[in-house]
Amino acid sequence: xxxxxxxxxxxxxxxxxxxxxxxxxxxxxxxxxxxxPGGFRARAADAQLNIYSWPxxxxxDNLAAYAKKTGVTPNISTYDSNETLFAKLxxxxxxxxxxxxxxxxxxxxxxxxxxxxxxxHSRLNLASFDQDLLNRDYDPGNKYSIPKDWGVLGVxxxxxxxxxxIKTWEDFFKAFEKPEVSGxxxxxxxxxxxxxxxxxxxxxxxxxATSDEIRAAGEKVKALAKHVKSFSGLDPNAVxxxxxxxxxxxxxxxxxxxxxxxxxKWVVPGPFSELWVDNYAIPKNxxxxxxxxxxxxxxxxxxxxxxxxxxxxxxxxxAGLEEKLPKDTKNAxxxxxxxxxxxxxxxxxxxxxxTIGTYLQVQTEIQAAAG
Amino acid sequence: xxxxxxxxxxARSADHVVAAIPAAWLAVFxxxxxxxxxxxxxxxxxxxxxxxxxxxxxxxxxxxxFNGATFLRTIIFAVSASALCLxxxxxxxxxxxxxxxxxxxxxxxxxxxxxxxxxxxxxxxLHMLMSRGGFxxxxxxxxxxxxxxxxxxDTQTAVFIGMVYAYLPIAIVPLFVxxxxxxxxxxxxxxxxxxxxxxxxxxxxxxxSRPGVATAVLLTVVPMLGEMVIPRLLxxxxxxxxxxxxxxxxxxxxxxALGAAMAVLVLLAVGVMVVLLARLTKGFAExxx
Amino acid sequence: MSARGVMGARWGARGTHAALAIWYAAAVxxxxxxxFAAIVYSFNLGVVNKQTATITGWTLQxxxxxxxxxxxxxxxxxxxxVAFWSALISVLVGAALGYAxxxxxxxxxxxxxxxxxxxxxxxxxxxIGVSLLLFYAETGIPLSTAxxxxxITPMAIAVVxxxxxxxxxxxxxxxxxxxxxLGSSRAKTLWFIVLPQLAPALAAGVIMAYTFSFDNLVVSAxxxxxxxxxxxxxxxxxxxxxxxxxxxxxxxxxxxxxxxMLGVAALIYRLARRPQSAD
Numbered sequence: 001x002x003x004x005x006x007x008x009x010x011x012x013x014x015x016x017x018x019x020x021x022x023x024x025x026x027x028x029x030x031x032x033x034x035x036x037p038g039g040f041r042a043r044a045a046d047a048q049l050n051i052y053s054w055p056x057x058x059x060x061d062n063l064a065a066y067a068k069k070t071g072v073t074p075n076i077s078t079y080d081s082n083e084t085l086f087a088k089l090x091x092x093x094x095x096x097x098x099x100x101x102x103x104x105x106x107x108x109x110x111x112x113x114x115x116x117x118x119x120x121h122s123r124l125n126l127a128s129f130d131q132d133l134l135n136r137d138y139d140p141g142n143k144y145s146i147p148k149d150w151g152v153l154g155v156x157x158x159x160x161x162x163x164x165x166i167k168t169w170e171d172f173f174k175a176f177e178k179p180e181v182s183g184x185x186x187x188x189x190x191x192x193x194x195x196x197x198x199x200x201x202x203x204x205x206x207x208x209a210t211s212d213e214i215r216a217a218g219e220k221v222k223a224l225a226k227h228v229k230s231f232s233g234l235d236p237n238a239v240x241x242x243x244x245x246x247x248x249x250x251x252x253x254x255x256x257x258x259x260x261x262x263x264x265k266w267v268v269p270g271p272f273s274e275l276w277v278d279n280y281a282i283p284k285n286x287x288x289x290x291x292x293x294x295x296x297x298x299x300x301x302x303x304x305x306x307x308x309x310x311x312x313x314x315x316x317x318x319a320g321l322e323e324k325l326p327k328d329t330k331n332a333x334x335x336x337x338x339x340x341x342x343x344x345x346x347x348x349x350x351x352x353x354x355t356i357g358t359y360l361q362v363q364t365e366i367q368a369a370a371g
Numbered sequence: 372x373x374x375x376x377x378x379x380x381x382a383r384s385a386d387h388v389v390a391a392i393p394a395a396w397l398a399v400f401x402x403x404x405x406x407x408x409x410x411x412x413x414x415x416x417x418x419x420x421x422x423x424x425x426x427x428x429x430x431x432x433x434x435x436x437f438n439g440a441t442f443l444r445t446i447i448f449a450v451s452a453s454a455l456c457l458x459x460x461x462x463x464x465x466x467x468x469x470x471x472x473x474x475x476x477x478x479x480x481x482x483x484x485x486x487x488x489x490x491x492x493x494x495x496x497l498h499m500l501m502s503r504g505g506f507x508x509x510x511x512x513x514x515x516x517x518x519x520x521x522x523x524x525d526t527q528t529a530v531f532i533g534m535v536y537a538y539l540p541i542a543i544v545p546l547f548v549x550x551x552x553x554x555x556x557x558x559x560x561x562x563x564x565x566x567x568x569x570x571x572x573x574x575x576x577x578x579x580s581r582p583g584v585a586t587a588v589l590l591t592v593v594p595m596l597g598e599m600v601i602p603r604l605l606x607x608x609x610x611x612x613x614x615x616x617x618x619x620x621x622x623x624x625x626x627x628a629l630g631a632a633m634a635v636l637v638l639l640a641v642g643v644m645v646v647l648l649a650r651l652t653k654g655f656a657e658x659x660x
Numbered sequence: 661m662s663a664r665g666v667m668g669a670r671w672g673a674r675g676t677h678a679a680l681a682i683w684y685a686a687a688v689x690x691x692x693x694x695x696f697a698a699i700v701y702s703f704n705l706g707v708v709n710k711q712t713a714t715i716t717g718w719t720l721q722x723x724x725x726x727x728x729x730x731x732x733x734x735x736x737x738x739x740x741x742v743a744f745w746s747a748l749i750s751v752l753v754g755a756a757l758g759y760a761x762x763x764x765x766x767x768x769x770x771x772x773x774x775x776x777x778x779x780x781x782x783x784x785x786x787x788i789g790v791s792l793l794l795f796y797a798e799t800g801i802p803l804s805t806a807x808x809x810x811x812i813t814p815m816a817i818a819v820v821x822x823x824x825x826x827x828x829x830x831x832x833x834x835x836x837x838x839x840x841x842l843g844s845s846r847a848k849t850l851w852f853i854v855l856p857q858l859a860p861a862l863a864a865g866v867i868m869a870y871t872f873s874f875d876n877l878v879v880s881a882x883x884x885x886x887x888x889x890x891x892x893x894x895x896x897x898x899x900x901x902x903x904x905x906x907x908x909x910x911x912x913x914x915x916x917x918x919x920x921m922l923g924v925a926a927l928i929y930r931l932a933r934r935p936q937s938a939d
Binding site: 054060074076077078079080095096236238 | 707708709710712713716725728730732735793794796797800801802803881882883885886887888894895897899900904906
């Protein structure tokens with residue numbers, strides 16, 4: 001039995017064809033016009049520089065000035081995590097990059113896999129650098145990396161809701177169960193940043209803790225997970241308006257939050273906390289080595305470092321940077337992690353293949369327990 | 372009925388060409404790479420690589436304890452989100468197919484236009500609309516549907532809203548395409564035989580729209596199984612789902628073998644779903660012949 | 661049926677129509693709200709170069725900022741190019757697949773192709789991404805726009821195939837047989853009889869393929885190179901440190917641009933059709 005008519009009616013056929021034309025034409029036109037500026041883009045003869053970085057991580061003015069001075073416009077591609085950067089460099093997709101920005105935690109893994117080349121220090125001038133940020137555990141002698149900018153793990157909180165001052169990670173975890181705080185907490189999505197504080201409370205080092213110790217500390221954090229609202233990237237607004245009253249975050253976001261709501265407080269709790277450093281590094285087979293060193297020399301000039309700091313909101317590793325900032329910079333001390341930041345109480349995490357799986361697995365379980 | 376044996380040689384060659392184009396393309400750009408994953412799922416993992424082997428250890432890890440629970444929760448979540456999405460989409464598709472008359476093209480385009488802006492940006496904007504002091508709070512307060520600050524962000528509800536938002540057009544399109552093909556005379560015949568509109572819908576329209584329903588379910592469930600952006604932006608990254616778990620095995624733990632095994636399991640789970648859905652449309656395919 | 665019953669049915673029909681219309685309008689509003697919000701927020705001052713949910717002040721600065729951010733601008737260009745090629749290839753290959761699933765003379769070929777389509781849809785994207793990366797590594801094929809497009813197409817092809825398949829299922833086979841009986845070759849029948857009937861499904865397929873490709877995040881993240889970086893990869897990366905309002909400006913421009921292209925295409929089509937519609 002036939003139950004379907006076959007020929008579409010003339011009228012609906014027309015309207016469908018209109019639709020088809022509409023839909024087909026738009027992408028074609030869009031792609032065509034998108035291809036045009038590429039064709040016109042000026043390219044200096046042979047000179048090229050391919051950077052792989054976090055998005056929006058270089059001052060646009062500095063880049064433009066560099067392009068004007070040298071005729072080379074840096075090509076910047078972007079990634080969303082060190083893990084993506086690692087996976088990419090560890091594959092053919094990583095070929096062709098001249099400069100990358102790995103974080104302190106991953107430098108050793110990159111080097112161990114042979115993904116980085118040793119830096120030629122005769123071509124770099126580190127004289128103006130803050131000595132606190134050179135020669136750190138994650139890369140002794142800065143063999144593979146030089147710091148671009150840095151941050152600390154701290155806490156932003158509403159003193160009224162918390163009902164007092166937070167000085168240590170113990171105070172931080174104790175506040176979870178207060179009715180005004182429960183359900184309004186943000187924790188980091190990185191395993192070592194949620195479990196690390198518990199390890200420090202127990203007097204352990206997050207880089208030498210065994211898998212069992214990590215798991216034991218993680219279980220304690222997991223028991224508190226039901227109070228947590230979010231593990232995602234922090235919207236400064238959510239803390240400023242009280243949706244979140246206690247949050248682990250970095251000083252850059254902390255400064256944005258306090259800029260919105262000065263009643264809130266920033267603290268880097270004791271006994272220890274994290275110092276992370278994002279670094280310039282050069283991949284093993286970088287095709288444009290001279291260009292990479294040329295760009296680095298440009299970036300490391302003090303006035304360029306200053307402009308970078310003002311643009312990205314995280315401090316470059318320039319000595320005496322705080323005094324060089326304009327006097328009217330709002331909450332300038334927060335750019336540097338607060339007034340009395342003690343570098344001897346900061347430790348940098350180093351990814352270790354033996355324990356990183358435990359950190360990640362327990363973190364996943366903590367996040368699941370919160371849902 | 373014509374049988375294939377009656378077709379001429381040239382007829383067959385045209386059909387073979389039509390089939391060979393996608394088969395060849397997909398064999399190279401999809402099946403060959405996928406082979407790696409299946410091989411990896413039986414391999415032994417080392418950090419950032421694998422040692423070829425034949426072990427079921429990865430599957431055991433993937434199916435027990437925490438990973439097994441995640442697997443189950445993901446399936447329940449995706450199926451319910453897909454059902455919700457379909458429930459919202461069906462009336463829209465029905466309206467488009469039956470009630471829009473001459474303005475149909477515009478009505479359909481309106482549903483699809485949002486798709487021309489970036490998915491991530493739309494979810495990021497949805498996040499801001501739903502945040503405290505945002506637009507949704509203002510509207511709900513003005514309508515007396517809600518009093519005071521709105522704290523829907525970082526909850527399961529927000530994730531469901533986001534899922535329906537993101538996949539609504541994907542569900543509407545196949546439903547519309549099929550509903551649109553149901554001939555009017557058939558519906559008129561049903562009415563002439565004394566069936567109420569409700570009865571006509573339940574006994575004629577709904578059964579005939581089964582291929583559209585099956586397609587819509589598939590098109591929504593599968594991406595929902597792997598969805599990572601919406602739980603992160605709207606759900607506060609709580610209650611980990613399979614998509615996140617797999618990608619974290621591949622990227623963060625660099626445990627390719629376990630990630631591959633989890634992926635193969637998801638593949639099997641959806642395979643079961645496909646068989647069930649194929650049953651749903653089977654009778655229909657036969658009518659088409 | 662009594663007069664009253666007929667009246668009741670008519671009121672019922674009207675009520676149904678109204679309810680459906682309201683539902684449709686609500687759906688459209690829901691779908692558009694975040695887009696309008698994104699446009700509004702592209703004029704928001706934000707805090708320290710970051711977007712905020714409360715409007716902190718109005719500014720036009722993000723539009724030039726977005727234009728001056730070369731990596732953002734290039735990511736938009738790349739996305740448009742990749743989406744265009746991917747949509748083109750996917751609609752051709754996908755339509756062939758969708759048709760063959762239903763109409764291929766050999767039952768076994770139909771079954772294999774159908775299975776292939778479903779497998780395409782059920783493989784998580786991260787797996788495709790990693791697999792492709794390994795595949796290109798083993799085969800030594802250098803990454804480029806072409807490999808990115810090829811990597812994205814399988815999913816888009818599957819989507820097109822499913823839409824086309826649903827349509828072909830509702831087409832009557834007798835028409836094709838009648839054409840064959842009248843001496844039309846198989847290829848001619850496919851081109852002149854089948855293809856026009858598939859038009860609505862193809863249109864839907866092009867849109868879906870285009871948006872799937874434009875929005876593809878996971879596979880793209882694995883296959884981007886120094887030369888090719890797509891918008892979703894850029895946006896996703898920016899979530900870590902908080903996105904700048906400039907990305908909202910870029911997204912708004914892309915959206916308005918694409919919409920006006922649609923509008924221009926519609927206008928040209930209408931003008932071209934005018935003499936014809938006179939008869």
